[in-house]
Amino acid sequence: MLALDSLVIDLIFQKGAELDPEVMVEALGGVELAQTRNIVDPDMQDPRFEMELSPSMPFRRRGERRLMIIDGSVAPMREDPRAESVIPLDLTAEKDRLLALCAALPVRLGRISALGSWGDAVMIARDATDFRAIALLSWMLNPTLDAEGRKRGGRLSQSEMEHKLAVYDKRLEERGEKTILANLAQASLERQDDLMILSVLEDDGTWDQVKSMELEVALAAVDSFSMIPGARLPGEDAPEPEPEPEPETETDSASAAGDDKPPVAVAETDGQLVLIFPKERFDLEVASALGRKDFDSFLSGADQLSGKQRDHLHSEGAAFIAPVEFLSEVFVDGKPLTRPQFDESANADADGVRSLDVHCPRFGRVLLVDVPQRGRFIAAGLADAERVVGLLPA
Numbered sequence: 333m334l335a336l337d338s339l340v341i342d343l344i345f346q347k348g349a350e351l352d353p354e355v356m357v358e359a360l361g362g363v364e365l366a367q368t369r370n371i372v373d374p375d376m377q378d379p380r381f382e383m384e385l386s387p388s389m390p391f392r393r394r395g396e397r398r399l400m401i402i403d404g405s406v407a408p409m410r411e412d413p414r415a416e417s418v419i420p421l422d423l424t425a426e427k428d429r430l431l432a433l434c435a436a437l438p439v440r441l442g443r444i445s446a447l448g449s450w451g452d453a454v455m456i457a458r459d460a461t462d463f464r465a466i467a468l469l470s471w472m473l474n475p476t477l478d479a480e481g482r483k484r485g486g487r488l489s490q491s492e493m494e495h496k497l498a499v500y501d502k503r504l505e506e507r508g509e510k511t512i513l514a515n516l517a518q519a520s521l522e523r524q525d526d527l528m529i530l531s532v533l534e535d536d537g538t539w540d541q542v543k544s545m546e547l548e549v550a551l552a553a554v555d556s557f558s559m560i561p562g563a564r565l566p567g568e569d570a571p572e573p574e575p576e577p578e579p580e581t582e583t584d585s586a587s588a589a590g591d592d593k594p595p596v597a598v599a600e601t602d603g604q605l606v607l608i609f610p611k612e613r614f615d616l617e618v619a620s621a622l623g624r625k626d627f628d629s630f631l632s633g634a635d636q637l638s639g640k641q642r643d644h645l646h647s648e649g650a651a652f653i654a655p656v657e658f659l660s661e662v663f664v665d666g667k668p669l670t671r672p673q674f675d676e677s678a679n680a681d682a683d684g685v686r687s688l689d690v691h692c693p694r695f696g697r698v699l700l701v702d703v704p705q706r707g708r709f710i711a712a713g714l715a716d717a718e719r720v721v722g723l724l725p726a
Contacts, residue, residue: 334370336448337408339423341401341430344388347615348395349438359436360401360429370402375658380670382660385448387473389660389668390500390693391465394615396440402447413449422537427454427529434527441466451544455530460509463530467551472500475666479561481554493666494691501620501694502562507553511565515553517546596635598650599723604713605641605650606723614654620694622712625649651713653720662690662700662710669700678702679717687717 341360345351357366374382375398382388388398410416426444434442434456442456443466450470457463471477475487479496488496513521513528522529532543558565594610609618613630621629627645631637637645644650660668664677669690678686678700686702690710698710701717703724711720 334372334402334447335404335407337410337413338447339403339406339409339421339426340386340443340445340447341426341433342386342443342445342452343399343401343433343437343439344392344441345397345399346438346440347393349397351397351437355436356433359432361432368403368405370404372400372402374398374400378671380672383668383670386445387469387668390472390497390616391441391462391469393617394661407447409446413446417541419446419453419539419541421539423453423533423539424537427531427533427537430454430456431524431527431529435524446541449541451541451548453531453533453539453544456527458526458528460512460528461504461507463528464507464512464551464553465504467548468500468503468554470548471552471554472496473667477554480559481557488666490665494663494696497663497666497691497693498696499561503557505562506558506565508564512551515550517550518543519547593634596631596637597725598635598637598641600641601714601719601723605644605648606714607650607652608723608725609652609654611655611657616694618654619692622652623695649713651711653709653711653714653723656700656708656710659700659708662692662698664688664690666691674700674702681717685717685721687720 357363360366360369374386374388386400392398406421409419409421423444430442430444433439440457440459441462442454443452444454445452452466455463455466471481475493476484477496478484478488478492479499516530519530519532522531530547532547533539556565593612596610596613597608599606599608618630621627627650631642656662659671659674662669664673669688674686674688678688680686684704688700690698690700692698692710692712695712698712699714699717699720701709701711701720703709703721706724709720709724714720714723
């Protein structure tokens, strides 16, 4: 049983990262110290675990793992966490452990926090945008703040929450590193190799969570949102242009065609093309490209489409089916879907197939279909679960 106000080292890893347990244990401080900590994979818990204790969606993208290294031996760190903002422990050694972990492992964002409380004592990232991205979660999840950052008198509607979710990534494009790091409230900034370390710890290692809240407000800069989501602020440097690709040789083409990634399959139903994705080929970037009908950004010569089908795809578009692993990857009423909510709301047929209309981040409305023995899938452009099941590969 995890105790509230436990000390947490929170690690969000880069997409597809391979984790070496021995390297992690050594960076943490050795086997003896590791045995005093609980290592929790939030994705193996009830989806409500994250939402109630430490939300990471939509910051965390599909394919990014998360581990929470929890020290319950010091819990509670305060007599009354609700009334006391200061954690009177010296967290300097914990900061050093976090830094060692982030340097040794493919970590996208590392943090020190208190279980059940909002705010971070220390944050470490390789990209300043990730500091702002995590800070914007409080705006994203607040049902009374709209997409422009304005306070409403009541709760936003489902469509307004979905719109806010859709522009989350755009808001991240408005500020570059220089502007993000120009105002850090009372936090300190250090750099070590490619790592940036933000800390609100006092000289004696104690942590006042009020300073964490001030840092979050400064990083999020909700009151400075652009009128057009994604528009760079005046004076911001334009993003670095992508380097021009080298001319492709015949060898390169053969290598691309022989890519070991599984191909995207295609089916046809009632004159409509349906793209069927293996799990290795679908993520939020692909979902965004599907929403823009930018098929060329993810399809390759190895995918199973004829020339005629590709012409149809670009002229008429396509439906799609893609697997999802966790219910919390999709949203209902602006919040990640939970199992109790799905069990209560889903439609079921005689074969035990269950389905529910949900929102896919960066795309929009889709149908979530849970198929016994085969897994969960989202489908867009298909009206019913029976048709989705009929199109799934054997």
